Amino acid sequence: MQVDLIIQARWIIPVEPEFVIHENYSLVINDGRIIDLLENQAALNQYQARTLEKRPEHALIPGLINCHTHAAMCLLRGLADDLPLMDWLQNHIWPAEQKWVSAAFVRDGTDLAIAEMLRSGTTCFNDMYFFPEITAQQAIQHGIRANIGLIVFDFPTVWAENADAYLNKGLALRDQLRHERLITHSFAPHAPYTVSDAPLKKIRTFADEMELSIHMHVHETAYEVSNQQQTTQQTPLQRLHDLGLLSPSFMAVHMTQLADEDINLFANTGAHIVHCPESNLKLASGFCPVAKCLEAGINVALGTDGAASNNDLDMLGEMRTAALLAKGFSGNAGAVPAIDALKMATINGAKALGLETEIGSLSIGKAADVVAIDLSELETQPLFNPVSQIVYATSRNQVSDVWVAGEHLLNQHQLTRIDIADLRQRIAVWQQRLTEK
Known part of the structure; x- marks a missing residue:
């Protein structure tokens, strides 16, 4: 044959x-x-x-599956290092994004991210960023598999003016690309503190109707949890559970602040955790209790987060950090053995994305x-x-x-598909722009 x-x-x-x-x-x-x-x-x-x-x-x-990226943020790599999350976001990253993010920014930043990911063994990435149509376009052009997040905020940005506009543009993009063989989609409400109840209820309804997953930052910092508790007497997880979002189609990214009752609640919903150990460490956001989560039966996948906070998209390094951190945090050298770390970067990521019948293992019949x-x-x-x-x-x-x-x-x-010399020239232009006072 x-x-x-x-x-x-x-x-x-x-x-x-x-x-x-x-x-x-x-x-x-x-x-x-x-x-x-x-x-x-x-x-x-x-x-x-x-x-x-x-x-x-x-x-x-x-192929390694990077379950949480902000691909275009590669252009912000090293711009504001050694700062805690909210200072980093509010005083450095968000102002830079407000000034510079555009279709061209996302195109060039995504090209840089795709080149880095392919060179380090990533074949599929799950993205959350502005101009998702550009991210999808570049993924298609370069032949990499991508799950494109249909991002939602309450407030206006360069891409949309309010939550309804984000949803409408995202749904149109999903319809436009629904037959692309390497592209899938998730709803991507940014975080509990940036998206209110009304759009979250709409997202839940749309996700159920369209059988799409939901991808969201959750319990990333102690501040996020305590602020929600002061406002509503609930943790963000409890609020999301009451809104009906926690289900087998939900991916919670970071999850660094988890009590035992949070773990039990989450395990009972069948939802997935996307662990980003290096970004969490660099921003001093806290520690996801991965060993406890795995013992509770939760599917834990791996992501790098964006290169602005990691500062790389290296899933081999992320596997190593995840395994070592789990051992140190739990006090158990047997926590997250090597095979479990490899599963987190492959088949567990496929399960989180609902793609386990297509990718994640070298099995007959799979891509x-x-x-x-x-x-x-x-x-x-x-x-x-x-x-x-x-x-x-x-x-x-x-x-x-x-x-x-x-x-x-x-x-x-x-x-084989990316012109490195051309990419270097485009990135050099952005470096010059971003360092202008």
Whole structure:
């Protein structure tokens, strides 16, 4: 049988089943999907590939899923470092956005983000930002998978004047792009403190009718929680639960301020947590009790947040930080072992996005979103367990190849759809603008 592509590798880590590692196996891909997974010689006997890629010192893993980004904010990377969240937002980031955010800003910032994500093994990102139509356009142009947030605030910004306008523009965008194979959508109300009850009720109704997920910052800081309690005698989680938002289609980002009763409430709703450990650490926002959440049966995915607060979009680094932080915070060295960290960055992210039948593992029938990691470097030797080595020792510079739906978007460290020289020139222009007094 003739097929489009066979990738041979030293190790294939499918993620599902959980503890399986195949040695000297082949991934067989046709029409953008995985059609077989078998030993190398058997693959060559059974299939004739138009393209045969051999990676004899590499591990293949599912494409990493970055479940929380503000992609265009790459242009604000390093602009206001070492500040707490509300000072960072209100006195630096929001004023800069008010002055500079435009369709061109989002286009160039998203291009920078996509280049960085592909070069570090991310094949799908879940975004929340202004001009989502531009983010979607750039994702389509560069061939990466994206879940585009239909952002909502109560107050006016450069993109819309009020909550109804955000919703109307978002719904129009969703209708326009509903047949794009690599694009999905979520409603993205920014946070409990920036979106009031009336638009949240509308979002809940629309989400139920359209079977869309909801993606929202929740319990990000102690200030957010205490301010809500002073105003309504409820925590933000309790308010969202009363409004009917917490469900298996809800993604709560950050969740750093959680009492045991919050965890139990959340677990009973089937909602998902998107953990952003490096952003939370950098902004001193607090610690998500990941080990307790996993023990309660909550699905926990990983995100980087925006590069303005991280300051990178490196999901390999995020996995390592998530695993180490969980151990230190819980006092349990067995908390979030390497395989759990890898699941958080792959299949758990797919579940949070409602895409677990499409991506998140190297399973027959799923889309061929695949990452090859070179484990031959000195920094990853000697090698006893490739999963542990990927989570605890591997640099994003060891990502050599990335395929999305079977298309080779990073080939031996070279991006195939993005002109790096042109991108550098555009970013240099923005750096000059953003540093003007």
